[in-house]
Amino acid sequence: MRLGLRDGTGAPARRAPRLSAPWPSGRRHQLDELRGAANAGLAPASDSDQDIDEYIRTQSFSFYHPSGTCMMGKVVDHELRVRGLDNVRVADTSIMPTLVTGNTNAPAIMIGEKAATFIRTPVR
Known part of the structure; x- marks a missing residue:
């Protein structure tokens, strides 16, 4: 969690550092699985890597x-x-x-x- 502006008026921003770095070489397999989920309506319909990366960054969470x-x-x-x-x-x-x-x-x-x-x- 990061506060918005110094005076506290900005909205808090979430950041998931575990997803901020480029994915390892096994990423293609994960993206292919996510495309299958998109076909089922469980992920973005776009099959571009950039859209899928953005979806993962904004929609994923940790159970920890x-x-x-x-x-x-x-x-x-x-x-x-x-x-x-x-x-x-x-x-x-x-x-x-x-x-x-x-x-x-x-x-x-x-x-x-x-x-x-x-x-x-x-x-x-």
Whole structure:
């Protein structure tokens, strides 16, 4: 996730770094399979490599639970405030430095509850 403009007025932008580099030589096989999906209405109808690449970049997602992208101490402070921005907090597992070995649901709930406490507590 990347904020739009410095003053916070721009829309957030998603970027998938795993898809930003050129694909390896096995790409042709993957594109051929995707063309079959297009025929079934599950992918873009165009068979150009450029259109298919764009579709993959904009429509794909990860099943992994991202964490560590807004690491506490580096991006957010001890009260989950984003450094350098006013009135912006991060209250999800992205503040965790590493992914937990279990499900991220309980840690995410705890982080959200703690953020709510920080927000409700007057500034000292």
